[in-house]
Amino acid sequence: MAKKAGPLSGLKVVELAGLAPAPFACTILADLGAEVVRIDRATPGDDVIGFPNDPLARGRRSIGINTKTPEGVELVLKLADDADVLIEGFRPGVAERMGIGPEQVHARNPRLVYGRMTGYGQDGPLATVAGHDINYIGISGALEPIGHAGQRPVVPLNLVGDFGGGGLLLAMGVLAALFERQTSGKGQVVDASMVDGAALLTTSLHGLLDSGLWSGGRGENMLDGGAPFYDTYETSDGKYVAIGAIEMRFWGDLVKVLGLDPEETPVHVDKNEWPKLRKIVAEAVAKHTRDELVAKAEGTDACLTAVLSPKEAPSHPHNVARKTFVDVGGMLQPAPAPRFDRTPAETPEPPRPKGGDTAEVLAELGVDADGIERLRAAGTIA
Numbered sequence: 184m185a186k187k188a189g190p191l192s193g194l195k196v197v198e199l200a201g202l203a204p205a206p207f208a209c210t211i212l213a214d215l216g217a218e219v220v221r222i223d224r225a226t227p228g229d230d231v232i233g234f235p236n237d238p239l240a241r242g243r244r245s246i247g248i249n250t251k252t253p254e255g256v257e258l259v260l261k262l263a264d265d266a267d268v269l270i271e272g273f274r275p276g277v278a279e280r281m282g283i284g285p286e287q288v289h290a291r292n293p294r295l296v297y298g299r300m301t302g303y304g305q306d307g308p309l310a311t312v313a314g315h316d317i318n319y320i321g322i323s324g325a326l327e328p329i330g331h332a333g334q335r336p337v338v339p340l341n342l343v344g345d346f347g348g349g350g351l352l353l354a355m356g357v358l359a360a361l362f363e364r365q366t367s368g369k370g371q372v373v374d375a376s377m378v379d380g381a382a383l384l385t386t387s388l389h390g391l392l393d394s395g396l397w398s399g400g401r402g403e404n405m406l407d408g409g410a411p412f413y414d415t416y417e418t419s420d421g422k423y424v425a426i427g428a429i430e431m432r433f434w435g436d437l438v439k440v441l442g443l444d445p446e447e448t449p450v451h452v453d454k455n456e457w458p459k460l461r462k463i464v465a466e467a468v469a470k471h472t473r474d475e476l477v478a479k480a481e482g483t484d485a486c487l488t489a490v491l492s493p494k495e496a497p498s499h500p501h502n503v504a505r506k507t508f509v510d511v512g513g514m515l516q517p518a519p520a521p522r523f524d525r526t527p528a529e530t531p532e533p534p535r536p537k538g539g540d541t542a543e544v545l546a547e548l549g550v551d552a553d554g555i556e557r558l559r560a561a562g563t564i565a
Contacts, residue, residue, distance in 0.1 A: 187217075188216055188527065189215045189216020189217075189519070189523070190523050191212060191215040192217075194217040195217070195218050196209060196213075196243075196266060196267065196270065197220055197266045197268070198220065198243065198269075199222050199273070199283075200222060200224065201271070201272030201300070202272070203341065203346070204272060204300050204349030204350040205271065205298075205300040205353065206239040207346050207349070207350030207351070208270060208300065208354040208357070209221070209270055210242065210531075211354040214520075214528055216526070216529075217268075218243075219243035219244070220266075221244065222246055222247075222248050222250070222259060223538055224248075224250075224537075225563065225564055226562075236512055237534055238514065240534035241512075242531035243535070244539075244540035244543070245539055245541075246538060246545070248563065248565075249563050250283070254558060254563040255563050255564070256282040258545070258548075260283060260287065262544070263288045263292055264291050267296060267361065268296045268357055270299075270300065274311055275301060275304075275305045275306070275310045285299075294370045296361055296371065296373060297372045298357045298373045299372060299374055300350070301376055302378065304378065305376075315341070316349075320339075323382040324382060325382065325384060327401065329407065330401050331402040331408060332400065332403050333402070334402070347381075348377050348382075348383065349375065353373065360373050391404075405429070409457070410457060411461035411463075412426060412429060412437070412460075414461075416468040416469075417469065418471055419469055423473065423489075424473055424490060425489075426487050428487070431451075433484050436480075436484045437486065440479050441464065441468065442467060473489055474489070512532075537565070541565050
């Protein structure tokens with residue numbers, strides 16, 4: 184396979200197929216140039232991802248292996264022999280029982296970085312308990328503050344646990360371990376827990392709590408929608424704008440954009456005035472359509488932007504100019520990030536058919552055509 188462009192070009196990664204966070208980590212690595220081989224299940228229709236053209240499977244090859252057979256396990260180990268990184272997202276102990284845990288892999292390739300993605304981590308009372316993003320961010324302290332005053336916590340999709348506190352954290356951990364390997368010459372296990380990651384995302388919040396700057400309940404503070412100058416508002420056409428005019432100068436620009444009288448508008452940092460000020464801002468916003476207000480705010484520092492749907496976002500002029508979204512196999516989706524001036528990443532390739540690269544990858548491992556046919560006949564490979 185030809186080398187890919189990007190800062191991670193030449194890095195070899197083996198991915199054991201899973202859901203959401205671990206695949207996202209591998210997508211980040213693949214986007215930045217790593218050569219990722221995804222191990223999918225060998226049985227047709229028994230794969231993990233349930234829909235075609237999944238963006239979380241882009242940019243890598245797929246090999247179908249039945250890891251419940253000794254021959255299948257040996258193929259996984261052979262792939263890991265020549266890899267820099269292996270990533271799995273099973274519950275603690277599952278990979279070990281399969282014969283592809285850290286000890287088994289490191290016995291053959293001690294330089295490999297073994298990335299493990301779980302909800303609760305590799306140890307602790309909840310380590311083997313089932314859960315999802317909402318559970319992990321629930322016990323991390325990240326979910327409770329999100330929402331409006333007097334109402335229940337609002338689920339922030341599965342962005343905080345699965346992706347921000349999960350896949351992104353794992354990718355960072357893998358890269359840190361690879362950097363350390365340059366000195367030690369040894370691989371190590373990266374234990375990425377979504378509880379740990381979601382908690383890490385609340386680091387600044389703990390500082391605000393300790394200093395007394397976050398003293399209210401849910402939806403009663405400056406950055407949680409409690410402040411009228413940091414919230415979303417409905418426009419006359421049933422759409423929304425986002426306002427983040429915290430600083431005095433930005434607030435002054437917003438007052439002008441909304442057509443308010445500065446002399447009659449309450450001081451925005453006076454918390455006692457927030458209920459009155461919220462009503463004033465809401466009424467001013469509701470006089471305009473979303474796009475009218477955005478046009479009025481153009482060229483100012485009012486910190487007023489449109490709230491775009493995922494379908495609208497790719498067409499925003501800024502996103503178009505920056506090429507923030509790219510066409511991958513006929514689907515507009517987020518482009519690789521961040522950006523590099525000397526080693527830019529290329530546009531990802533569309534997801535490959537599951538198991539579609541099995542013969543090619545096995546040939547690279549030294550398995551001849553007859554051997555591939557024997558493995559296929561035995562049900563070991565797709």
